[in-house]
Amino acid sequence: MRNTTVRRGAGAAFGALLLVGAAACGGSDRADKETGVPAPRTAAPSAPTPVPPATPGPGVDRLKALALAPGESAGPYQAGEPVLDEPINESYEVTPAVCAPLTSLGKAGHTAQAYAHTSVPGELTGVGTDILLRSYRDGTAADAALKSLAAAGKSCAGGYTEDRMLAEGKVLTVEPVQAPKLGDAAQAYRIVVQDVKEKNLSLYKYLTVIRSGAVTLSFRSDILDIKDFGAVPPEIVTAQWEKFAKGSGASS
16 A cells, blocks of 8 residues: 555546545554554443533634644654645545545534644555544534444444545445544544455555544544554554644643
8 A cells, every 4th residue: 555645645636546444433453563463453432422512613724733734743653745635535425425424524414614634644655644633613513523423333334335536446344443532532443445456455444533622633544555554553643632632722
């Protein structure tokens, strides 16, 4: 596989076929240090969701200031300048429609008032990650978007179809994995996608979404390889969360 920025930038510039993953409810899956084999995945039990605040989310300028900026480090990774204003998967259509939030939280039926996009490239052989911060009119709208995502995770476990403009992409399975204990609520998913050209090959992608008040932080990772890399890199999640929390006063 390849890093997210390269894949999605190339897709926009040349109309190439891209595979965009959607993943689901949980997030941090680790591989056994001795064997390199991913450990069994278990979803953490759901905790009661706090009552969302009525406070509106930040505007676009403030939201961009809370996102990782190009050049900032996240463990061994470094944020870069996104090729696109938003990830290419944001334009995909999904069948059945209930599965759409897994491809884009923007299709959850709850429109964000502002967003900020950051890309963390994987340098061809590593994991690439798109980060998208969305600001909603209030915490209730942001919470409703996450509920739509949870519903999609349950309804679409057996897969769904993405219309990627020049090709039809097949999502084979969606599986909840353990989400980080951050923000007011969080979900994470592992998704298995059928390769567009080699139908017998499966590709792996991960999605983690955190809600804090009226803001959602979405992390979508993939790699230019057929291996299961186990999770959205936790260093990226931690670095983005810490910058957001420090700038917004959010608590984990």
